Amino acid sequence: MAAAEELFGLQGFADVSVDEITARAGVAKGSFYNHFTDKADLAHHLALEIRAGMREQIGTLRASSSDDAAVHVAISMGSFMLLAIERPSRALILVNLLSNPTDAASPMNARVRSTLQAGMSSGRFRMASIESALVLVLGIVAAGIRDLLEQRVKDPDQRIAELVAHGLCALGLDWSEAYESIASPTVRRLRLR
DSSP, X not given: OHHHHHHHHHHOSXXXXXXXXXXXXXXXXXXXXXXXXXXHHHHHHHHHHHHHHHHHHHHHHHHTSOSOHHHHHHHHHHHHHHHHHXXXXXXXXXXXXXXXXXXXXXXXXXXXXXXXXXXXXXXXXXXXXXXXHHHHHHHHHHHHHHHHHHSOOSOHHHHHHHHHHHHHHHTTOOHHHHHHHHTSHHHXXXXXX
């Protein structure tokens, strides 16, 4: 999987063959097929591994923050978008290769779904449905990652902060509340201004 991550990051998914992956990994092609049905299956597992690592990192940050759902959403959105700056190939793999990322019932979205529900129950968020809020948050993150990877952004931390603030406002916060959430100590550790 490390070899595939490196090659996908350098060349893109479409331009990498199973032969290149096995050669880079130093394993026989048969070994590859003992673990994966094809390159797409490997890519899916790689994307899930990246997402699980991010979920663990975000969980640690959230545990050290307030119980405010807006702060939790800011931590999550900011962490994923920072991946585009800190580990661009991982961010690209995540946005390109994760299948069905906005499925509200998916176990991988359980934490963000529960955060959105908590925000709605507390009156912090005002949204039509959890499903639309999930698409909104994940859409901003995916578009933000692409923007950071494809554009020459002068101040990436500022861009991320703006995108997170827009996301929080779309969930029902006013601008001052959104920027207050971004200014929380835990979110500030993400370098957002």
